[in-house]
Amino acid sequence: MKVLEERIRQDGRILSNTVLKVDSFLNHQVDTTLVLEIGREFARIFGGRPITKVLTIEASGIQFAMAASIALGVPFVYAKKKKAVTQEGEVYSAPVHSFTRGESYLVSISRQYLGPDDKVLIVDDFLATGAALVCLADIVQESGAELLGVGCVIEKSFQEGRGLLEERGIEVHALARIASMAPGEIVFIGNEAVIG
Amino acid sequence: MKVLEERIRQDGRILSNTVLKVDSFLNHQVDTTLVLEIGREFARIFGGRPITKVLTIEASGIQFAMAASIALGVPFVYAKKKKAVTQEGEVYSAPVHSFTRGESYLVSISRQYLGPDDKVLIVDDFLATGAALVCLADIVQESGAELLGVGCVIEKSFQEGRGLLEERGIEVHALARIASMAPGEIVFIGNEAVIG
Numbered sequence: 001m002k003v004l005e006e007r008i009r010q011d012g013r014i015l016s017n018t019v020l021k022v023d024s025f026l027n028h029q030v031d032t033t034l035v036l037e038i039g040r041e042f043a044r045i046f047g048g049r050p051i052t053k054v055l056t057i058e059a060s061g062i063q064f065a066m067a068a069s070i071a072l073g074v075p076f077v078y079a080k081k082k083k084a085v086t087q088e089g090e091v092y093s094a095p096v097h098s099f100t101r102g103e104s105y106l107v108s109i110s111r112q113y114l115g116p117d118d119k120v121l122i123v124d125d126f127l128a129t130g131a132a133l134v135c136l137a138d139i140v141q142e143s144g145a146e147l148l149g150v151g152c153v154i155e156k157s158f159q160e161g162r163g164l165l166e167e168r169g170i171e172v173h174a175l176a177r178i179a180s181m182a183p184g185e186i187v188f189i190g191n192e193a194v195i196g
Numbered sequence: 197m198k199v200l201e202e203r204i205r206q207d208g209r210i211l212s213n214t215v216l217k218v219d220s221f222l223n224h225q226v227d228t229t230l231v232l233e234i235g236r237e238f239a240r241i242f243g244g245r246p247i248t249k250v251l252t253i254e255a256s257g258i259q260f261a262m263a264a265s266i267a268l269g270v271p272f273v274y275a276k277k278k279k280a281v282t283q284e285g286e287v288y289s290a291p292v293h294s295f296t297r298g299e300s301y302l303v304s305i306s307r308q309y310l311g312p313d314d315k316v317l318i319v320d321d322f323l324a325t326g327a328a329l330v331c332l333a334d335i336v337q338e339s340g341a342e343l344l345g346v347g348c349v350i351e352k353s354f355q356e357g358r359g360l361l362e363e364r365g366i367e368v369h370a371l372a373r374i375a376s377m378a379p380g381e382i383v384f385i386g387n388e389a390v391i392g
Contacts, residue, residue, distance in 0.1 A: 029273045029309040032265040059254035059274065066259050069228040077225045078255070082297075101278075113225040 001175040027060040039067025116144035127152035130161025197371040223256040235263025277301040312340035323348035326357025
């Protein structure tokens with residue numbers, strides 16, 4: 001997605017070979033116009049499939065799941081990190097280790113909102129180690145729902161996330177795929193040929 | 197907002213005199229159509245003011261801030277809970293105690309995204325104790341930005357949040373104001389007269 005790659009070049013800040021900050025337009029301050037375009041791009045890529053629900057994980061997946069949800073005309077569900085007091089009843093849950101935050105947390109989804117009737121598109125902001133997305137994919141499988149694909153906004157292609165998902169037979173599309181980066185330079189992988 | 201009150205009556209689950217779950221349509225599984233309507237209602241109420249930025253707090257404020265942001269045509273910022281490793285540099289921060297989660301956390305906003313040029317609308321899902329919203333209002337004041345109002349989706353009017361905000365001279369609008377509730381019954385306060 002050219003407009004996204006250009007925006008990353010312009011406003012992203014590369015702090016190291018692995019850390020890219022996009023918090024001026026994607027995941028702290030949010031340019032809603034761009035996020036809505038991202039949602040329409042996910043709908044263009046995945047919209048031919050009979051998706052009933054978009055699934056993401058709090059917090060920074062929410063704006064992209066909502067944008068995809070608007071474009072696809074289906075509800076979205078966001079998995080919670082850590083069980084809250086008001087979240088009673090049965091949940092699907094699995095532990096995830098976040099390298100960004102340097103801590104582990106429990107991902108949970110109420111069983112009421114995911115089941116065998118659902119056909120799911122998972123959406124998230126970053127695909128890097130894949131830890132959170134593999135966890136979501138496992139929860140989808142446990143629920144009996146069908147996973148129709150994973151859409152990520154930014155992929156760090158030099159990390160193992162895509163491989164872990166593809167090993168499970170999951171189709172992955174990322175809108176900006178970073179081959180490599182270092183302070184002052186970023187190399188994107190050419191856009192994939194995509195069948196809408 | 198009648199459609200919201202009716203939806204709460206239909207799909208909300210009242211667990212006690214203080215705990216209302218709306219996670220089938222607002223803050224776990226999300227009915228995007230309703231959330232976009234909520235955004236338009238905030239824009240109707242506050243849209244006459246020169247808002248430059250919508251502000252909320254992760255996670256469950258994000259979908260409503262995004263909806264308001266779409267309707268108002270301005271970006272939004274979501275405050276983070278707990279400082280992440282990638283969030284370097286100067287931040288505004290303040291501690292908050294969450295009664296829902298039974299724990300304290302640090303709310304932080306990068307100084308880059310809030311300053312004297314901003315005219316801010318704060319949006320959140322619930323107004324109850326007001327702890328998170330008072331914290332955000334204090335951060336807006338510290339930043340030198342102007343706070344033009346607070347919009348909440350659901351107010352538990354029997355708790356002290358509105359009073360704490362109004363004491364600070366802040367104008368508060370909530371789309372569904374709960375006077376009292378108990379399992380099986382909920383009483384809303386009549387809609388306020390609102391000047392657009």
